[in-house]
Amino acid sequence: MTVFVLPDLGEGLSEAEIVSWQVAEGEHVIADQPLVSVETDKAVVEVPAPYSGTVKALLAQVGDIVATGAPLVEIETGKDADKGAIVGDLDAKAPGEEQRQGPSPVRPSEPVVKGIKASPAIRKLAREKRVDLASVSGSGPQGAILSSDILAAAGGQVEGERLRGVRRAMARAMTRSGETVVPATVTDRADIHSWAPDENPTLRLVRAIAAACKAEPGLNAWFDGRQRRLHDHVDLGLAVDTPDGLIVPVLRHIGTAKDLADRIAEAKSSVLHRTASPADLQGATITLSNFGMLGGEFASLVVSPPQVAILGAGRISEVCVSEGGHPAFRRSMPLSLTFDHRAVTGGEAARFLTAVRADLERPQTTERKKH
Secondary structure: OEEEEOOOOOOOOOEEEEEEEOOOOOOEEOOOOEEEEEEOOOOEEEEEOOOOEEEEEEOOOOOOEEEOOOEEEEEEOOOOOOOOOOOOOOOOOOOOHHHHOOOOOOOOOOOOOOOOOOOHHHHHHHHHHOOOHHHOOOOOHHHOOOHHHHHHHOOOOOOOOOOOHHHHHHHHHHHHHHHHOOEEEEEEEEEOOOOOOOOOHHHHHHHHHHHHHHHOHHHOEEEOOOOEEEOOOOOEEEOEEEOOEEEOOEEOOOOOOOOHHHHHHHHHHHHHOOOOOHHHHOOOOEEEEOHHHOOOOOOOOOOOOOEOEEEEEOOOEEEEEEEOOEEEEEEEEEEEEEEEOOOOOHHHHHHHHHHHHHHHHOOOOHHHHHO
16 A cells, blocks of 8 residues: 655645545556646646556545645555556455455544544534534534534634635735835826727736836846845736636746737636646746726735735726816826835836836837737
8 A cells, every 4th residue: 555645746835725636535547647636826736646556545635735745645556456557446346345444544634533422524514613522512312413512612603714725825925925025115197098999908017017127127126135136037927816816827028028918818817717837827027916907096015025026007097187287187097016125226116117107108009019
């Protein structure tokens, strides 16, 4: 019998959440066959079977958070195990064999507390209601704990939801930012009255960031608390709102890309359909949040270290300005630039934001519109 543990999925990830099992106990598997889908920091990864054999026990359940190196599954790899040529159970179990094999292994997600009589379903309910079984007196036969006992013990408690998946990763990232970054924010408005009706705001913002990084490279950088690393290319994190939470795919080398509109659409689709790989979500040198598509004008945004800056674009609206001494209404895009003041000066931030605004206010040329 071989116990397969959660492998190192790379990029320093220490744990993953079980999303779905692709196999069942008693099933034969072959090497490299999809075994289980797990969610790391905002990406769903398929883990293949490491070798051929018969699945004897699944040691984690859907929803469990498993640490790297922790047991996932028991696979029998003896002489009768599947060698990869056949999928399916060819050996019928003899009568009574189930009993001779002994009790099923205890799952990590269903710990047994000595002296407490509670079924797996009751234990699951207790976990969901955050009730300590040791504090509950069972009203069932021979002191068995019933669901009514759990609900009574949970009475008056405020129910909570355990953060999982994308929201758990987001909470960790925000905590890390709050513990390290010294944020400051500058704001401005871009006059976009000359934009065509079919202008793509996100595309224009991506191009403007590329231009601003060239004009003021100090914001296209990483900072680890001691050293600042300036980048000679722009890998832009694009914040995307999804039903699961905020996910940020990365657009590589936006300063030289000719197919940005298509790449933006593909990036959004990959996170909405959860097909983005961990590599697709890592390595951004600066981030864009076009939150104005949902609402709001200005914002104090959150810088994700080791990045040092994030640009936010608010809701486009008409504002009243003075034009030739007379009031006039112009289409305007609010801009918010939050930066890590440990690594970026106020002057650098102001010059960067000025460069963004200048590019946004520039009429779109025919050549640029083709791309």
